Amino acid sequence: MTAATEPARPRRSDATRAAILQAARDRFAAEGYERATIRAIAADARIDPSMVMRYYGNKEGLFAAAAEFDLRLPDLTAVPPGQLGEVLIRHFLDRWEGDETLAALLRAASTNPGAADRMRTIFADQITAAVAAFGTDPATAARRAGLVAAQTLGLAFTRYIVQLPPMVTMTPEELIAWVAPTLQRYLTGLPEN
Amino acid sequence: MTAATEPARPRRSDATRAAILQAARDRFAAEGYERATIRAIAADARIDPSMVMRYYGNKEGLFAAAAEFDLRLPDLTAVPPGQLGEVLIRHFLDRWEGDETLAALLRAASTNPGAADRMRTIFADQITAAVAAFGTDPATAARRAGLVAAQTLGLAFTRYIVQLPPMVTMTPEELIAWVAPTLQRYLTGLPEN
């Protein structure tokens, strides 16, 4: 061992790796898993396709690296219970406007089983954990999390993927005003209130 | 002309055409546009791939025929205004459980521009028309239709495509109980009610 346990020796190829990842995110987000080709990604990153294979193994490995995704949910226990809906939708919009990773994941999850699995894990686990954390009935926490995921993913799907005109036109603040009460009821309300 | 203007002479190939269309819907719904291959569809229909080309021109034409889709929205003017949300979500679930055309359209719209365009048209036009029909402010009708589309498509996406466990487990009646008030507010309520 040259240093300690070679903790963070910067490799010369880090720039290339990053360029590949950025190009991959762009392509996956814009075209989905199957239309985004390794050749096109490599061309965007100005390197040879074989480098992609060397660094990420295969196309699936590349996607796994490019679609690394964390909802970064805030601590909901610190939020006044009446504002949970607004805090959540505001967070999601903040998190997603300008980060195409979610678009990549959404497009890919529609056709790629592995990506769908990852999406299931992310949303089921992370949202359920956040919802369960502030003391709702654990039995209904999963259901509430599912409904929140359905509404937020529907928003993302119509705004970023299908680009339904009214959903694209609305400002984040307008969306928040409409959707916050929905999430609030899914989180703390009762069905058919 | 043998008959009148040859109105409905049944062709011998109608059965084949129908078999192709059914196989196409199955494959497009299960695998999306790019993974569903003409060869596999033809094999399912037990005919030669070239027949698909003869009858539908090319892959896009086949998809267009297979994804012919009508929301078949009921006449909302005949519904008591207070029950609009429930009627709508009940209709959608009825319409979609067991018809895979929507799944095909959803999967394809994620990656295929033509399919996305069709989805935009279907939801923007049909829902906007239905919403505008019962006398809401025309200026907000498009927005309300967009929000309804976002919620219902999010439900479909999480239940039929990603198959989030809680969204798959819930019965239609449970879903109706939760989602009906949401649609009701999107249709007749005010933001941040």
Next chain:
DNA sequence: ACCGTAGGCCAACGCCCGTTGACATTCCAG
């Protein structure tokens, strides 16, 4: 009974894909 024609199959084309292995270049530790 005939024969045009619609229905169907087969073989092949050109293309692009993911992936591989051999080779060239650059870096840097000893």
Next chain:
DNA sequence: CTGGAATGTCAACGGGCGTTGGCCTACGGT
């Protein structure tokens, strides 16, 4: 200064895809 590892290029492979055109078959109107 030098040799091995890291970085990168090049050319090719096998395979699957959409699509085409030629050929065979069997129906059905006359």
